[in-house]
Amino acid sequence: MLAGMTTNVVFGLLRLAILSAALTAANGEIADYDIAATNTYVWIGQGLLGFVLLWGNNELAERVRSGDVVVDLYRPWHLQGALLAQDIGRGGYAFLTRLAPPAVFGMLLFPFQFPENPVRWPLFLLSATIALVISFGVRFLVEISAFWLLDNRGLYGFWNVSSGLLCGLTVPISFFPEWARDALWMSPFPALLQAPIDVFLGHGNVGKLLLYQVFWAAVILAIGHFALQRAVRKVVVQGG
Amino acid sequence: MAEFIYPKLIGAKLRSQLAYRTSFAVDFVSQVLAQCYELIVILVLFSQINALGGFTRDEVLLMYAFAGAAFGVADLFAGQLDNLPTYIRTGSFDVLLMRPLGTLPQIMCSDIRLRRIGRITGAIAVMIYALTHVAIDWTPAKVVLTVLTPVAGAVIYSAVWVVACSICFWIVEGREFANAVTYGSNAFTSYPINVYSRPLRWAMAYVVPGAFVAYYPSLALLGKADPLGLPGWVGWTSPLVAALAATAAGLVWRFAVRHYRGTGS
Numbered sequence: 001m002l003a004g005m006t007t008n009v010v011f012g013l014l015r016l017a018i019l020s021a022a023l024t025a026a027n028g029e030i031a032d033y034d035i036a037a038t039n040t041y042v043w044i045g046q047g048l049l050g051f052v053l054l055w056g057n058n059e060l061a062e063r064v065r066s067g068d069v070v071v072d073l074y075r076p077w078h079l080q081g082a083l084l085a086q087d088i089g090r091g092g093y094a095f096l097t098r099l100a101p102p103a104v105f106g107m108l109l110f111p112f113q114f115p116e117n118p119v120r121w122p123l124f125l126l127s128a129t130i131a132l133v134i135s136f137g138v139r140f141l142v143e144i145s146a147f148w149l150l151d152n153r154g155l156y157g158f159w160n161v162s163s164g165l166l167c168g169l170t171v172p173i174s175f176f177p178e179w180a181r182d183a184l185w186m187s188p189f190p191a192l193l194q195a196p197i198d199v200f201l202g203h204g205n206v207g208k209l210l211l212y213q214v215f216w217a218a219v220i221l222a223i224g225h226f227a228l229q230r231a232v233r234k235v236v237v238q239g240g
Numbered sequence: 241m242a243e244f245i246y247p248k249l250i251g252a253k254l255r256s257q258l259a260y261r262t263s264f265a266v267d268f269v270s271q272v273l274a275q276c277y278e279l280i281v282i283l284v285l286f287s288q289i290n291a292l293g294g295f296t297r298d299e300v301l302l303m304y305a306f307a308g309a310a311f312g313v314a315d316l317f318a319g320q321l322d323n324l325p326t327y328i329r330t331g332s333f334d335v336l337l338m339r340p341l342g343t344l345p346q347i348m349c350s351d352i353r354l355r356r357i358g359r360i361t362g363a364i365a366v367m368i369y370a371l372t373h374v375a376i377d378w379t380p381a382k383v384v385l386t387v388l389t390p391v392a393g394a395v396i397y398s399a400v401w402v403v404a405c406s407i408c409f410w411i412v413e414g415r416e417f418a419n420a421v422t423y424g425s426n427a428f429t430s431y432p433i434n435v436y437s438r439p440l441r442w443a444m445a446y447v448v449p450g451a452f453v454a455y456y457p458s459l460a461l462l463g464k465a466d467p468l469g470l471p472g473w474v475g476w477t478s479p480l481v482a483a484l485a486a487t488a489a490g491l492v493w494r495f496a497v498r499h500y501r502g503t504g505s
Contacts, residue, residue: 003415006417010420014424014427018285021292170277170281171285
């Protein structure tokens with residue numbers, strides 16, 4: 001855990017340095033981000049990364065490949081719901097071990113932009129939790145693609161390399177040219193990281209951001225549900 | 241005999257990867273993409289600004305390309321060291337020790353992942369673009385430097401990888417520590433080092449000799465003075481730094497392996 005935290009902080013410092021240098025070159029502000037907002041963005045982002053678990057472990061896909069998934073499927077539960085419950089539980093632990101440390105680190109050592117209105121704190125928690133649900137939903141889709149692909153490592157790798165940029169981890173979405181920004185906000189990806197960060201920073205309309213997140217959470221969970229239903233029909237249990 | 245074993249081992253690994261063509265193609269493409277995403281980050285930043293730390297977009301792209309190509313090659317050969325904790329935990333490192341070959345080359349040849357060539361391809365494409373778009377006063381020496389830089393960089397990164405992963409002999413699950421240095425230094429070296437704060441710069445540019453992968457050679461090529469005040473000839477010392485780093489890495493590895501204790505059963 002300590003090792004993970006070190007890596008997290010090192011990457012946070014690197015990202016912060018690049019963005020700060022860019023701010024300096026732009027006379028202190030780019031698209032609503034001054035130095036305090038940038039610090040906040042980086043450290044909340046580094047924390048959320050582990051909280052929403054942007055990069056999963058592809059465990060379910062491995063179980064599909066090995067056939068162990070049969071055991072999961074014949075239990076009297078809704079597999080997606082059960083895994084979601086597990087992931088929310090993991091989130092509770094990750095809140096303390098993954099989200100809080102880099103955020104506190106940033107608050108103590110760098111100029112930090114705290115929410116002006118205290119109601120933003122619970123709203124941020126709500127937004128982060130919805131982000132976790134969407135993140136779970138996307139990871140679930142990537143993992144159950146193994147029912148069709150068998151070896152989903154290509155897709156999994158694809159998600160791992162793409163998600164950082166698409167979700168707004170590496171560069172704030174508002175730094176992008178307008179067409180790219182609009183396109184990204186039409187997609188579910190900013191809902192995983194940029195949206196809760198925006199709620200915290202007070203960028204944009206909170207109500208709109210939360211609605212946007214809830215919409216994508218519902219859509220992605222629904223797609224996962226139907227995809228699993230179809231996938232189960234394909235499963236052939238050999239012997240027993 | 242030994243000199244014929246490695247080509248055979250590597251050949252076998254490469255053939256086994258090419259056997260699953262679709263999987264290989266997807267992996268290859270995602271590596272090219274990974275490299276592209278870092279490129280997009282630079283382009284997005286430069287859509288908002290004109291210079292970063294006093295360097296133009298194409299100059300930063302040159303550093304990024306050198307770093308990317310060097311890291312890609314290092315990842316190809318040294319990336320396997322990320323599996324070291326598994327070797328140690330399961331005791332399969334014992335097997336490596338019993339064979340009459342060096343432990344380090346055995347691990348390096350254990351899993352050469354061809355898909356990483358995707359990363360290198362992407363980086364070389366950007367390098368060609370950057371080299372043709374920045375102002376360089378070409379001399380024969382600079383041509384040699386351009387060719388040597390990614391090679392020296394790859395050796396430096398590999399040395400960093402070996403040293404960082406050696407920590408796993410003491411802290412078995414030390415891989416994430418190592419990643420902070422290995423993947424971290426790739427992120428670090430893609431940008432001019434004068435943008436970093438002093439402690440970070442000292443740690444990642446000089447202790448871990450990340451500055452010699454891309455930054456100083458690029459300065460020498462561009463004929464620019466170092467904003468941090470080091471003399472111009474420093475840009476030509478990367479091969480020397482690489483040799484020193486490799487020697488140090490070899491010594492650290494030997495020292496670490498002596499501290500290896502099997503898992504017992």
